[in-house]
Each structure stands twice: as C-alpha cells, then as structure tokens.
Amino acid sequence: MSDATIPVELTDEAAALDAADELRAKRDAFTLDDTVYLDGNSLGALPRAVPARLADVVAREWGQLRIRSWEESGWWTAPERIGDRVGRIVGAAPGQVVVGDSTSVNVFKAVVAAVRIAQERGAHRDQIVVDEATFPTDGYIAESAARMTGCTVRAVAAGDVPTAVGPRTAVALVNHVDYRTGRLHDLPGTTAAVHAAGALAVWDLCHSAGALPVGLDAHGVDLAVGCTYKYLNGGPGAPAYLYVARDHQPRFDSPLPGWNSHADPFGMDTAYTPADGAVRGRVGTPDILSMLALEAALEVWDDVPIEAVRAKSLALTDFFLRCVERYVPAGRVRSVTPAAHAERGSQVALRCADAGPAMAELVRRGVVGDFRRPDVLRFGFTPLYTGFAEVERAARVLADVLDEVG
Amino acid sequence: MSDATIPVELTDEAAALDAADELRAKRDAFTLDDTVYLDGNSLGALPRAVPARLADVVAREWGQLRIRSWEESGWWTAPERIGDRVGRIVGAAPGQVVVGDSTSVNVFKAVVAAVRIAQERGAHRDQIVVDEATFPTDGYIAESAARMTGCTVRAVAAGDVPTAVGPRTAVALVNHVDYRTGRLHDLPGTTAAVHAAGALAVWDLCHSAGALPVGLDAHGVDLAVGCTYKYLNGGPGAPAYLYVARDHQPRFDSPLPGWNSHADPFGMDTAYTPADGAVRGRVGTPDILSMLALEAALEVWDDVPIEAVRAKSLALTDFFLRCVERYVPAGRVRSVTPAAHAERGSQVALRCADAGPAMAELVRRGVVGDFRRPDVLRFGFTPLYTGFAEVERAARVLADVLDEVG
Structure with a gap:
C-alpha cells in the first residue's frame, strides 16, 4: 500500500x-528506534535504566567490592527482593515469589511440590492434567515430574480442565495465555474448579505477567511460574520466578533442595532443613548479573x-x-x-x-x-x-x- | 609484626x-587494587574484558538487535560454545560440556541421569555414594535424586569411596577438592575403582576447575559439574556447567528435559525427542547476560x-x-x-x-x-x-x- x-x-x-x-x-x-517492535512477547525491549545499573554492578560491586557484595550490595537477598517486585505485578503479596532459574526448572519444582501436597491429601491422586496446547517445555517437564512421582499426565484443552479434573487429579498445569494463539484462559474459574476437585492449580504466567492483571492471591492460585524476559523486559534469558502461596509454603517440598533454600545456608549442615517462606523455592547461587539487570528493568513498573x-x-x-x-x-x-x-x-x-x-x-x-x-x-x-x-x-x-x- | x-x-x-x-x-x-584478594575460590576477580563486552551485549545485541540476536549474535548456541571453552580447561574434548543453570541443578541432572544409566546395567543398583564432607548442596540434591529414583544415599569419606562402591552402587558423587580443607581427592584412582564396581563417577569440579589439571576425558570420568565463578572468574552466580562423556550421551536421560534440549526446539512438538550430544543437557532459555560475561571472562585462558x-x-x-x-x-x-x-x-x-x-x-x-x-x-x-x-x-x-x- x-x-x-x-x-x-x-x-x-x-x-x-x-x-x-x-x-x-x-x-x-x-531504548527504541524506528522499528515497530511487536515481539516484546518474546524478548522485551531494553529499559534505559539497565545499562548504567549493570555497569555499576560489574565495575563496582563485582570489580571493587568483590565477595563483600554478597552482603553489602544485597546480592544474597536479591531473589526474594526482586520476587516481591514481580509479585506486585502479578497480584501476589510480599513473601511469596522468588526469582531464579529458568521457567522449565521452576515448572519442575512447582509440579513436583504440588503433587506432593496433593498426595498428602490422598495417595490415590496420581494424575497431572496439562493443557494440550501448552508451550512444549511445560509438557515435557510435567512428563518428567510424573515419571519421578509415580503419576501420569493427561493432556486436555485448557478450556476443558475444569471438567477433566477429578478425584485422581493431583495437579492441573495450565498456561494463562496460549503462546501461539494468544488466547487468555479463565484463571479464576479454572482454579476454582481444580480446587473443587481437591487438586492444586499451577499456572504458567509467561505470556500474561506484565500484560494483564493476574491476581494470584485474589483467585487463590496455589503455585505459579513465569519468565521475566517478555512483558517484564528483564533481558534475554533473565531469571524466571516461582510463586508459592503462603498457605502452601510450610508443605512446599522441593525436588531441588539446593543450599540456598536451607534454613541456615552458611551453617553448612549435612542435614537439609528447609527455610521458611518463599526462600524455600531457591536452589543454587543466584545469577547476580542477570538478576540485577532484571531488578533495574522492573523499576519501570513502579507507578x-x-x-x-x-x-x-x-x-x-x-x-x-x-x-x-x-x-x-x-x-x-x-x-x-x-x-x-x-x-x-x-x-x-x-x-x-x-x-x-x-x-x-x-x-x-x-x-x-x-x-x-x-x-x-x-x-x-x-x-x-x-x-x-x-x-x-x-x-x-x-x-x-x-x-x-x- | x-x-x-x-x-x-x-x-x-x-x-x-x-x-x-x-x-x-x-x-x-x-581489575585489582591494593587488597590481597585470597577469596577467588569463592568469587573470582573481575576480568578487564568483561565490562566492555557486557555493555555491548546490553546496548547493541539486546537494545538494538533485540530478538534477532538469538541468531545473529550467537545467543542460541552460547551454552555449548562456552561449554567447549570450559571443556578445554578441564580436559574435555569439544561437544561434551554445556553451560547453564546452577551447580545444584546440574548435580540433579547428572546424578539422576547416572542412576538411570547404571540401572540399565542392573536394576539392583540402588545406592548413591557421596563423600561425607561434600559441599552441602551436593548431598541435599543427591538425597532428592535418590528419593526420586528409588535409591538410598550412603555417605563415606572421599578417600573411602574406592572401597565403599560395590555391586549395588549406581553412582559415586565426589568433590574433586574439598571446599573446606582444600584437600584434593584422587580423581583417576577413584574413578577407576568406581568403574571396576560397575558404577558411574560424577565429579564436582567447583574447587578444581581453573586451579589444576582435571583431565576428564583422560581419566574416563562419566559426568561432571562445576561452577564458573571461582577460579574461572565468570562473575557472581555465573552459569554452571555439565559434562557428559561422549559415550554416555546417547543414554543421557535428563530429569529436566526442557525445550532447549529438544532435537527440534522450534518445532514445538508436544512429544519430547532429545537432541544429540551435549545439548541434551540444556534445559530452559539460557541466561544470556551472565553467560556472555562468562564467555568474555574465559578469554583470559586462551594462552x-x-x-x-x-x-x-x-x-x-x-x-x-x-x-x-x-x-x-x-x-x-x-x-x-x-x-x-x-x-x-x-x-x-x-x-x-x-x-x-x-x-x-x-x-x-x-x-x-x-x-x-x-x-x-x-x-x-x-x-x-x-x-x-x-x-x-x-x-x-x-x-x-x-x-x-x-
């Protein structure tokens, strides 16, 4: 034309x-140019605050303070501090979100932990329901979680999850927005139906966080995961996040109980004692450069x-x-x-x-x-x-x- | 004085x-100053090449090229490309190391995959031997791997691993250098003894990579993991790595089969088909900022x-x-x-x-x-x-x- x-x-x-x-x-x-950038749902554009912040993290916090930065620059507590920032955007009160690892790894933590909580309610709960149009990694990881917890996976259309869940369902893993079609699924209704069946709802927020209200707390979501490099503009491969609703935290039994999730990580105990709260969802040493770039990127959201x-x-x-x-x-x-x-x-x-x-x-x-x-x-x-x-x-x-x- | x-x-x-x-x-x-920095075994000092490289990754590759960088800037293949760089330092020929995730997550992949390979040889192999003085996370993760594969964990002194392994041993997980005492364990002798018992040896190289010759290929190590932020100077929480010996790669059956490890990741298949080679050890989207900082840091090692x-x-x-x-x-x-x-x-x-x-x-x-x-x-x-x-x-x-x- x-x-x-x-x-x-x-x-x-x-x-x-x-x-x-x-x-x-x-x-x-x-930072934008004449390009019409309609791929922020794959990789968000660069927030202007990031380059200077990251340069300071590298040159001063790493280069000059070195090891002291774990404490003095707040590196150690970054996963939960930044988690709270993400939480505000997806409707989670503080203390329920930690940032770290990839979405795939967080799906594994969430699904396995959810199965364990469900099976405390009844050992016969041995089915993981996933939406059949899921972004593939969720399905692959759900299969692995099923294999390692003695469950089976049942794939159904996301819209059919409310009727597919039943007394044998442990967990339903659903994408809030379909990555291909852009269809928004009914999080409140589906979560309520999953709960009515006695199961737990795990939501993948990759394509909704930062794009629309999620309301994790308001709708009683059990666990959720998501990436931060799409609408949250955290940078390529920026750390993902895990939400564990406060009520579930005492029973959150991670399949990846790394030392960062220990109640006394520097006690170097040979016995594992999980920390309280969202910290329990951490695993290994957090990836500081990417994580602090994300923190700077999230400042855009303040108002x-x-x-x-x-x-x-x-x-x-x-x-x-x-x-x-x-x-x-x-x-x-x-x-x-x-x-x-x-x-x-x-x-x-x-x-x-x-x-x-x-x-x-x-x-x-x-x-x-x-x-x-x-x-x-x-x-x-x-x-x-x-x-x-x-x-x-x-x-x-x-x-x-x-x-x-x- | x-x-x-x-x-x-x-x-x-x-x-x-x-x-x-x-x-x-x-x-x-x-980048150093008057401080006598003897904590590079916890966080390596900043290599001078990193700030400029990372600034370019942020401003140009992310800021200007945005999504195109996955291909044009070589982001997608970074885990195996940088893995080969690490491989040179630890004695692994190309194609056997991928960089990504934390050490803890890689311990989980390695131990579970090793158990699965060992159990193909005999289902009665249900014991994971770990060195009792291990950095705690390895022990915690080994316990989780054991719980999820029907094994038990037996902790013995690293020096006793050669005599502790036997027909029920699936895997021995040993730290190459003890994080507390600095003791270097006998990798060649222990690996040979583990093999003689029909089991697999998984080594944690966190405190040896970049400090001494490891010789993974030369000594027939099966799998290995390590971090890159100590003697490799990759930066705080830089991505860890996973070595899977070439002979084991066809049987490497990951408990974290994320989409990055798929044979055709952009085919978006609902069925999981693992990629060949070291790529099979990948999970989710690689953390590009930290990973490319690491790549720049590793240039120091070229000669x-x-x-x-x-x-x-x-x-x-x-x-x-x-x-x-x-x-x-x-x-x-x-x-x-x-x-x-x-x-x-x-x-x-x-x-x-x-x-x-x-x-x-x-x-x-x-x-x-x-x-x-x-x-x-x-x-x-x-x-x-x-x-x-x-x-x-x-x-x-x-x-x-x-x-x-x-």
Missing part, C-alpha cells in the same frame, strides 16, 4: 489514540497500574485487528486470537499462507513479530512502549508484504 | 618468585597452560605455608590442608581459635579470605592474579591480627 492510498481516518485515529494514551510517556523509559496496561493492551490489539481488516484483503489472513476481550491476551496471531517468508520480509521492512510454524504470524503488543501509530503502520506494511509474497 | 621486624629473606624470596613468574603478566587482565597454573598454585600455597610457619607463633594455627602436593588443591585452610573475628580484622586490613564455621580461615590462591609478595604480606598481616585478636 503506497503512501498515497493510506486511509486518512485510521492514521488520524491512531494519532488521537496516541495523544490520549496515559502510558505514552513510558515509552521514553525504553504503572496493571489495569491501565490491560486497557491499553486491548485497545492496541483491537486497533490492530481493525487495521488488518481494513488493509488486508478478506481471507488472506485469519486471526486465531479470540475476538472477545475476556479471552484475549496481549498478542494477535494471524494464520496465513507463506507466513515464514512474510515474516522475514516484515522484519526487513522494520516490523518485527515472529513466525510460529507452520503458518502463524505472531504479533505481541507491549503497552508500555507500543503506540497506535506503530500499530497502524505494522498493519499497512503487512498488507504490502502479503500482497507481494502471495 | 611491624615493618622493622619483617624478615628480609622472605620478602626477597617473594620478589624473586614474582620476577620469575611466567603468569605474572596475566594479572593485568584483571594459559593449565600445568603452569598448577605449578604456580603449588608454589603459592607452599610459600604461604612457609610464611605462616615463620610469622605465626607455633600452635596458634593448624593447617588442615594436606602438605603433600598430590593432595592439595589451590587453597590453604587454617584452623584457629577466634577465626571469625580474625577474618573480619584481616578483611579490614586488606587481606580478604573467608571464614568457614566454626574455626576455619580459608585462603584461596588464584594463580592468574595472585603474586608471591601478596602472599608474604597476607601471612604477615595474619600474624599481626592473630597476635591482637588472640
């Missing part, structure tokens, strides 16, 4: 939406109400869908992201022929989303730094590209 | 040793023969022990580090009354070691940056401090 044929009303509308955007100023907290993020996220995805509908010939793409707000995360996934080459060309033209095999164009919308004019441009470039690639 | 009473011959000898030190120039590759490191290490610890013997009144301290070179790592542990306050005072006077409860002063000697004059000064300040504290 050439500039001469740009429909004026959508560009005008984008400008009006940007002018009225209460999160608009947050964009300045990130951001998650409700405002959600409102803008829905406005962005609504507007993108309208622009696509307007610019792209009917039938050329099909959104697999639900139209209903209650079922939509912060991304739009479009199924189309030639999605692979189309995304490659989009990236060349400065519109970055990602391609998910076999035929999905995935666009993530980060309300903190994505504007409406960018969204309009992305849809316009998409139309051009599909016209040429098709 | 006042300056007026410094024995001239030891300071002269230190100067001569420094002048003849072939690794002397390596000190310039690190360093590990034999030269070992020779200097022994010279440093010999000299320190002589200085201590000369300066500190007889009986005031007792070395628990073996005198025999074949049994000594790269640290000296001195038992003495008031070790806690003595170390605090040493640190105040610019001699940094660490205190291990209840009564051990621990001094680590990093041959790449520690000089003999520093060693002499450390012993002298120690004598002064013990005189005052005692």
